Amino acid sequence: MDAYLKRTKSRLGPGENSDPDEGPSMSRGPKKAKKVCSRRYNESYLSFGFIFSGDPTELTPLCLVCGEKLSNSAMVPSKLKRHLQTKHPSLQNKDREYFAGLREQTGKLSALLRKHPVGNERAVRASYHVAELIAKSKQPHTVAETLIVPACKVIVNETLGPGALKEITQVPLSASTITRRIDDMSADIERTVLEKLRLSGKFSLQLDEATDMSGCSQLFANVRFVDGDGIKENFLFSKDLPERRTGEDIFHTASMYLEQGGLKWECCTSVSTDGADAEFGRNEGFVNQVKERQPEVIVTHILLHRETLITKTLPAELAAVLDDIVRMINFAKTRPVKSWMFPSLREEMGMDHEVLLFHTERRWLSRGKVLALVYELREELKAFLTNERHNDAKLLSNEKWCAQLAYLADIFQHLNDLNARMQGRNENMLTSTDKINGFRSKVQLWRQHVQRGNLDMFTHTQKWQIVDSAALCETISKHLQNLEQKLVFYCPSLDTDTLDWVRNPYSSIVVTKDMTLQEQEEITELRQNRGLKLNFADLPLDTFWLKAAKQFPILANRAISVLLPFSTTYLCELGFSSMTAIKSKKGERLCAGEELRVCISSIPPNISTLCSTEHDSNFTLSSHTCE
Known part of the structure; x- marks a missing residue:
């Protein structure tokens, strides 16, 4: 077959060998590099709608119509004409004067852009501030267009006159713009927090998980760290968890975020959790996996959740009263007709409270508020249940039962006061332990007075002291003794x-x-x-x-x-409440992590830097079109 091949005779230079079986001659010189030619702009290219831009050593053609930049190799008439015919066929018959006028107009616009920031920098700054207010108030992003802008126009028109309305219209406040502003501010806050954590060298983590309206489990993390001359705490992240929500899943989610942020577990000095199985599992719990990476980490069980466990240890007699109350509320609240009848009855009887509250295990203040409302509305509730011929109406006529209800309302009010004092920022293990120990001492003091028949510390209960005082004091004394024992068990005193x-x-x-x-x-x-x-x-x-x-x-x-260690889940509870408000029924699929950071972060966004960054990016985009 080789006989039918037509070989071209190559031109041999000095020292080159024509025999294919022999190697190359040692006298062959080095192979010359291919010369790259940079094409230059010609004024005739303006007839195709192109000007030049970029580095003077390697100019690139720029379309005056669409702003598209082509490569230097495309700076030939055939390729420029093809772009005009395919991308802008309606302009292919325009003469050179048309494109010269277009170049002049864009040149003036470019000069104007250099003189005044794109989009008016003050308007952009105002847009960021409005977006921050919307995020902190947990309102939908459309509220700017539907309420804020119309309200501002009315105020400005009435106070400053119609001439000032044009300033309002220059502020970009569309829903998509508000979303973009919030994302920018969240990214800026996140960068600031991660940078401060890297500079600090040590930090403390607080983690908890909750389920949002869509049934998705959310992992919340807050961080406490050294910043300058003080200890600061801030929201760190909110991430979706898999359906299983195991300790391994929690550890993997937290580790991925720390690694992406340039942080290491070795810098984590303490971890605070609520003591759930996923966190404190024997083998694969989150805490055990953290200890494998950081053996010296301090693990703390949130004191607030310990106190919540204590409230579940009611004596059988008082627990039955609480069950009765829950049953009454469910009857009044879960049926639409009855749910409307009770507020009407309350209004007729002249009571200040609007409605009864549901009792929830998750919210630690719910029991105290529920019991206080039921006690104050007991006469109205009795009339309502009597009209409905409900058997529980007899309980509200029983003085012994009402006395026990009064005691439950009082003791849970004291527990709520303790919980409220343990909330807030910058709470540490020392201050929280002092408050727990102080409450334990008060329980001991109360028990001594109750044994002597003194119920002055329970404002509602003392009104029922005339009803079998000895039996009531005995029940209260036993409960206080049990409460004291559970305080010692669940909250062992720190040294x-x-x-x-x-x-x-x-x-x-x-x-x-x-x-x-x-x-x-x-x-x-x-x-x-x-x-x-x-x-x-x-x-x-x-x-x-x-x-x-x-x-x-x-x-x-x-x-x-x-x-450094956290002692309560105040920041996580704050995040849960904010997530519930942000993720409404209409926006349950909304990714709330970015908005939560802007909403509850104690570190403000650097709006001036964000405005200058947006101005630079907008100017770059506009200059490409106008150059």
């Missing part, structure tokens, strides 16, 4: 005596027996430091120890490790 030096290193009763020699040396020297001692009373505790860390690093680092 706070050995941590008093964290609260006040200058106290004369500070115990230092569990300190190392270096820590004892530093606290001895710290007590003689007059400058820090004079500032101690004027500085917050975390700020004082961070200031002392420059001279006493070992002692200050241990103090910070005591103040």
Whole structure:
């Protein structure tokens, strides 16, 4: 077959061998690189609607009509003409003067864009501020177009006159714009938080999970870290969990986020959870997997959830009363006709409360509010149940039952007050333990007074003291004894005596027996430091120890490790409530993670930077069209 092949004779240079079986000659020179030719712009290309842009060493053709940039190799008449005929066929018969006028107009617009920011920078800034307010108020994004803009127009028209209305119309407030603004602010806050965590070097995590309206499980995470001269806490993330919601799934979700943010488990000093099986499983729980990565991590069980467990340990007699109340409320609330009849009856009898509340296990304040409302509306509820011929109407006529209802309303009100005092930002294990121990001491004091027949601490109950006082006091005394025992069981007291030096290193009763020699040396020297001692009373505790860390690093680092862990799920509860408001029935599929960050974050977005970034991007896009 080789005989039928037509071989072309190659031109041989000096030293080249024509024999294919022989190797290349050693005298062959190096192969020359292919020369790349950069095409230049010609004014005749304007007749095809093209001008030039880009680096002067390698110009690229830019279409005046659509703003599309072609490669340098396309800067030939045939390719430019093909673009005009295929992309803009209606303009293919236009002469060169038409495109010259178009170039002049776009040149003027380019100069205007350089002089004034695209979209009016003040209007863009106002758009960001409005989007932030919408996110913090948990309103739908369409509220800007449907309410805010019309309201602003009415106010401006009435106060400043019709001439100022054009300023309002320049502010971009469409629903899609609000969504984009919120996403930008969320990304900016997230970058700031992650950068602060990387600079801090240590942080504390708080995790909890809840189910949204669509039935999807959400993992919430908050973080506490050292920032400048204080300890700050902030929302970290909200992620969807798989259906199983195992400890392994929680650990994988948290680990993926930390790794993407450039963080390591080795920097996590403590983890706080609610003690569920997924977190505290024996083998594959979230906590066990964290300890494999960080053996020195401090694991804390949220004190608030422990107290919730205590409230479930009611004696049988009082638990029956609570079941009766739940049954009455369900009867009045779960039937549409009866649900409307009870408010009407309440209004006729002149009561201030609107409706009864459902009792929920998840919300820790629900029982106290439910019991207080039922007690105050007991006469109205009795009349309603009597009209409906319900058997529970007899219970509301029973004085012993009403006395027990009054005690439940009182004791749960005290528990609600304790819960409310443990809520808020910057709560730590020391302050929460003090409040738990203080409540435990009050329970002991109450029990002593109840045994003597004094019920002054229970405002509603003391009105029923005339009804079989001895039996009522005995029931209350037994419950208080049981409550005290459960407080000891679920909330074992921290050894706070050995941590008093964290609260006040200058106290004369500070115990230092569990300190190392270096820590004892530093606290001895710290007590003689007059400058820090004079500032101690004027500085917050975390700020004082961070200031002392420059001279006493070992002692200050241990103090910070005591103040960093979370003691309550306040931030998670705040996130759950915000998620419920944001994910309404109309928007249950909405991804609320970005909006939650803007809504509950204590770190504000840098709106000035976002405005300048958007201006630069808009100017780049516009200059491509106008160059």
